Amino acid sequence: MITIYDIAKKANVSAMTVSRVINNSGKISDATRQRVKQVMEELHYVPNSNARSLVLQKTHIISLLITDITNPFYTTLARGAEDTAKRLGYKLLFGNSDENYAKEKDYVDMILSTRVDGVLFAPTGDGSAAHLQQLQKHNMPLVLLDREVPGIQADTVLGDSKEGARRLVEHLLSLGHRRIALINGSEDVSTARQRHVGYKEALKLNDVPYDEALVLYANYREIQNETALSQLLHLPDPPTAIFAANNFLAIGAIQGLRAQGLQVPDDMSVVCFDDLGLASALNPFLTVAAQPAYQFGSLGMQWLIDRIEGRSQDEPRTIILPSELIVRSSAAKLKS
Amino acid sequence: MITIYDIAKKANVSAMTVSRVINNSGKISDATRQRVKQVMEELHYVPNSNARSLVLQKTHIISLLITDITNPFYTTLARGAEDTAKRLGYKLLFGNSDENYAKEKDYVDMILSTRVDGVLFAPTGDGSAAHLQQLQKHNMPLVLLDREVPGIQADTVLGDSKEGARRLVEHLLSLGHRRIALINGSEDVSTARQRHVGYKEALKLNDVPYDEALVLYANYREIQNETALSQLLHLPDPPTAIFAANNFLAIGAIQGLRAQGLQVPDDMSVVCFDDLGLASALNPFLTVAAQPAYQFGSLGMQWLIDRIEGRSQDEPRTIILPSELIVRSSAAKLKS
DNA sequence: CTGAAAGCGCTAACAC
DNA sequence: GTGTTAGCGCTTTCAG
Numbered sequence: 202m203i204t205i206y207d208i209a210k211k212a213n214v215s216a217m218t219v220s221r222v223i224n225n226s227g228k229i230s231d232a233t234r235q236r237v238k239q240v241m242e243e244l245h246y247v248p249n250s251n252a253r254s255l256v257l258q259k260t261h262i263i264s265l266l267i268t269d270i271t272n273p274f275y276t277t278l279a280r281g282a283e284d285t286a287k288r289l290g291y292k293l294l295f296g297n298s299d300e301n302y303a304k305e306k307d308y309v310d311m312i313l314s315t316r317v318d319g320v321l322f323a324p325t326g327d328g329s330a331a332h333l334q335q336l337q338k339h340n341m342p343l344v345l346l347d348r349e350v351p352g353i354q355a356d357t358v359l360g361d362s363k364e365g366a367r368r369l370v371e372h373l374l375s376l377g378h379r380r381i382a383l384i385n386g387s388e389d390v391s392t393a394r395q396r397h398v399g400y401k402e403a404l405k406l407n408d409v410p411y412d413e414a415l416v417l418y419a420n421y422r423e424i425q426n427e428t429a430l431s432q433l434l435h436l437p438d439p440p441t442a443i444f445a446a447n448n449f450l451a452i453g454a455i456q457g458l459r460a461q462g463l464q465v466p467d468d469m470s471v472v473c474f475d476d477l478g479l480a481s482a483l484n485p486f487l488t489v490a491a492q493p494a495y496q497f498g499s500l501g502m503q504w505l506i507d508r509i510e511g512r513s514q515d516e517p518r519t520i521i522l523p524s525e526l527i528v529r530s531s532a533a534k535l536k537s
Numbered sequence: 538m539i540t541i542y543d544i545a546k547k548a549n550v551s552a553m554t555v556s557r558v559i560n561n562s563g564k565i566s567d568a569t570r571q572r573v574k575q576v577m578e579e580l581h582y583v584p585n586s587n588a589r590s591l592v593l594q595k596t597h598i599i600s601l602l603i604t605d606i607t608n609p610f611y612t613t614l615a616r617g618a619e620d621t622a623k624r625l626g627y628k629l630l631f632g633n634s635d636e637n638y639a640k641e642k643d644y645v646d647m648i649l650s651t652r653v654d655g656v657l658f659a660p661t662g663d664g665s666a667a668h669l670q671q672l673q674k675h676n677m678p679l680v681l682l683d684r685e686v687p688g689i690q691a692d693t694v695l696g697d698s699k700e701g702a703r704r705l706v707e708h709l710l711s712l713g714h715r716r717i718a719l720i721n722g723s724e725d726v727s728t729a730r731q732r733h734v735g736y737k738e739a740l741k742l743n744d745v746p747y748d749e750a751l752v753l754y755a756n757y758r759e760i761q762n763e764t765a766l767s768q769l770l771h772l773p774d775p776p777t778a779i780f781a782a783n784n785f786l787a788i789g790a791i792q793g794l795r796a797q798g799l800q801v802p803d804d805m806s807v808v809c810f811d812d813l814g815l816a817s818a819l820n821p822f823l824t825v826a827a828q829p830a831y832q833f834g835s836l837g838m839q840w841l842i843d844r845i846e847g848r849s850q851d852e853p854r855t856i857i858l859p860s861e862l863i864v865r866s867s868a869a870k871l872k873s
Numbered sequence: 874c875t876g877a878a879a880g881c882g883c884t885a886a887c888a889c
Numbered sequence: 890g891t892g893t894t895a896g897c898g899c900t901t902t903c904a905g
Contacts, residue, residue: 202594204882215892220884228890245674247649251590252882256897258538260587262630270616271814276606283606283633287640292647294598295631297619304623311628313583338581452819478607480816483788483823540898551876556900564874588898592881 203246212240223248254316262292263505264312265321265498266305267346269422270297272449273478274494275323278346281498282321289506291318300422302328309335317341319509321501324348326389344505346497349391349519356508357519358501362392362474365490365524366399366444367406369472372488372526373442374407377535378470381409382433382440384450386421393418396446396474415440421447430457441535442470448477451487455531470532474524487531490524497522539582548576559584590652598628598653599841601834602644603682604661605758606633608785609814610830611659614682617834618657625842627654636758638664645671653677655845657837660684662725680841682833685727685855692844693855694837698728698810701826701860702735702780703742705808708824708862709778710743713871714806717745718769718776720786722757729754732782732810751776757783766793777871778806784813787823791867806868810860823867826860833858 205219212219214233221227222237240246254260265282267275279295286293294317298305305325309332312320319342324333326348333353336343345357373381383400386393397416404411414436417429433440445451451473455465465471476491500520507513541555548555550569557563558573576582590596601618603611615631622629630653634641641661645668648656655678660669662684669689672679681693709717719736722729733752740747750772753765769776781787787809791801801807812827836856843849 202882205884206882216882217884217893218891221891224884226884230890233890245671247646247675249591249652249882250650251587251596251652252897253884254587254897255585255591255882255899256884258897270612270619271609273607273815276612280606280633287643292651293631295629297616307623310583314586315628316585316587335581339583448815452815455819477815477819479609479784479788479813480819483791483813483816484820486820538898542898552898553876553900554874557875560900562900566874569875585898588881589900590881591883591898592900594881 202249203244204249205246207244208237208240208246211244212237258316260315260317261290262294262315262317263319263321263502263509264294264296264308264315264317266296266298266308266312267323268298268300268325272475274448274475274492277478277494278323278498281495281500282502283498285499285502286506289502291506298325300325300420302326302332305329305332312336313339313341319343319505321346321498321505324350326387327351327391328389342505342508344501344508346501347392351391354517356501356504356513356517358497358504359519359521360392360492360497361521361523362395363399363402365474365492365526366396366446367403368526369444369474369488369490370400370403371407372528373444373470373472373532374403374409376442376470376532377537378442379409379535380412380415380438380440381442381444382415382417383444383446384417384419384426384429384454385446386419386450388418390421392474393421393446400444419450422449423453426450426453427457427460430454431461434461434463440469442472442532445471445473448473448475448487448489452477466531466533470535472532476527481529485529488529489527491527492524493522538585539580540585541582543580544573544576544582547580548573594652596652596654597626598630598651599655599657599838599845600630600632600644600648600651600653601657602632602634602641602648603659604634604636608811610784610811610828613814613830614659614834617831617836618838619834621835621838622842625838627842634659634661636661636756638662638668641665641668648672649675649677655679655841657682657834657841660686662723663687663727664725678841678844680837680844682837683728687727690853692837692840692849692853694833694840695855695857696728696828696833697857697859698731699735699738701810701828701862702732702782703739704862705780705810705824705826706736706739707743708864709780709806709808709868710739710745712778712806712868713873714778715745715871716748716751716774716776717778717780718751718753719780719782720753720755720762720765720790721782722755722786724754726757728810729757729782736780755786758785759789762786762789763793763796766790767797770797770799776805778808778868781807781809784809784811784823784825788813802867802869806871808868812863817865821865824865825863827863828860829858
């Protein structure tokens with residue numbers, strides 16, 4: 202491997218001079234600078250960033266951990282994070298925890314041993330607390346994305362789960378629905394709890410009784426959920442509309458309904474949190490509360506780099522990004 | 538930062554002994570091993586992989602460069618790559634070139650300076666040759682994904698662009714269409730050229746004349762393509778069906794058609810390469826040649842690690858993974 | 874079984 | 890302007 206010493210020897214200077222040329226630091230005569238640069242070209246020299254990191258105690262790598270790489274919400278978020286990282290001179294070490302605590306733990310170990318400069322972390326759920334504490338014990342700069350974790354203080358970029366849920370449910374109410382089911386993510390996840398709260402609030406504000414039988418806790422990735430669904434459908438007084446707490450749950454519900462011969466929105470209205478990317482472009486069908494996914498990533502990355510570079514106060518900040526209600530055709534007026 | 542020396546001192550051994558405990562190498566008495574392990578726990582020690590990489594000349598990081606993180610084909614591929622990397626003990630440094638040569642070059646520089654162990658590379662197009670040569674000059678293990686690049690010899694995992702295109706077009710022919718447009722990716726990209734060849738082959742085999750006016754070269758990411766589309770529609774003898782060379786082009790075409798008040802498949806049949814992920818789950822509409830995206834990633838990663846660990850012959854291998862024709866409802870019988 | 878010395882490639886601090 | 894020295898945290902080699 203070519204090192205600065207190889208360059209130094211061939212250019213008749215010391216390694217230090219080469220280092221200075223590479224980093225544009227210190228004063229160097231134009232003559233030697235040119236000579237060194239030329240030798241570097243000739244030998245196709247590329248600096249070894251491991252060696253650099255070792256001495257500088259800085260990797261210029263930021264780790265991004267998301268929970269589902271196939272979900273457009275997270276890929277758009279990743280793009281935002283990546284664009285911003287790149288613009289500010291950082292590389293992205295990317296990980297996908299698959300909503301799985303064991304995988305998440307593996308990534309945390311890796312993050313620590315790689316000595317990345319900071320972590321953008323979308324937690325799997327409340328059980329991520331241990332992993333986050335581990336990071337904090339090592340003073341790893343940290344920004345939480347999309348979900349909060351009880352007991353963890355850190356900069357956090359959240360969506361307006363409660364508010365968004367309230368508006369989705371009020372939309373259904375305005376269409377005349379009174380029996381509205383909630384198919385939710387795991388109770389272990391802050392967004393699921395908040396969406397539940399928003400759901401209840403909307404009902405209460407509109408004097409619609411809350412019925413626990415209409416509320417299901419599932420898992421944000423569970424596309425298929427036949428049993429849960431037929432449970433709902435076989436209620437004495439079944440729902441006429443479904444609020445799915447995220448895009449995958451909505452798709453699962455719609456597939457399930459179709460399997461039972463039911464059509465959306467004719468036989469059942471469906472709305473959900475998170476837009477669908479391509480799917481909505483092709484077929485603007487689902488009524489959703491769309492979150493500014495790109496901004497989650499770009500703002501989170503911005504905050505993280507602020508912290509890494511010491512531009513943040515000590516107090517952790519939290520922001521709640523608003524979602525946008527996009528009314529399409531998956532929810533219709535209740536037939537009387 | 539806690540180092541092996543801190544551990545060593547506290548455990549009354551030498552750094553070397555600590556290193557041996559960490560790596561399970563050499564012979565160590567159970568007593569000292571236990572003692573060292575306990576101290577490591579107490580101090581929350583995590584090895585510094587930069588220091589390790591520096592001496593071992595191995596990072597256990599593999600770089601994956603894709604061209605579009607919002608395309609389900611690539612995210613599924615990424616998942617395959619990631620799962621396999623993780624299983625085999627490698628980390629993934631992830632990059633997104635956005636079908637952009639300048640971004641691609643930046644990533645190549647980064648890859649080189651990070652001294653990753655190898656690169657899984659989905660090239661932007663023929664212009665990637667310079668970047669690939671740069672990698673090869675540095676003996677960087679390399680596997681090409683999805684696209685070939687003239688002049689570059691390397692292990693390559695490809696889809697059956699020609700064959701898949703032929704089958705899609707023959708499907709349209711079997712429905713009675715004779716005027717079939719091709720909306721293609723850039724001529725600079727091997728898959729686009731191959732899909733063009735397959736298109737021509739299908740026509741020839743079925744004695745349908747080839748008309749250059751029906752063939753458009755665009756860009757795989759160009760969702761909107763109004764001018765190109767109206768050009769086609771205003772032909773003296775306009776097409777009755779469109780073969781879009783990938784999923785995004787198909788969606789762009791369908792949106793464009795709708796903007797003109799045309800319905801798919803009633804007024805125009807549309808088929809394309811690559812499935813749509815969520816979109817197809819929600820609404821199985823587009824007739825496509827679906828590629829085994831996950832396998833692109835997992836097989837490519839497997840091959841790459843084989844090479845990194847010296848388990849490959851010198852000869853570069855190429856595999857062509859078959860696609861699957863999935864007939865849905867976006868293409869219909871030609872009305873006579 | 875355990876330790877001391879040297880070096881991976883680079884840069885900060887200090888000479889000259 | 891440029892060079893020397895030392896050390897970042899770790900492992901290899903060779904002694905004991």
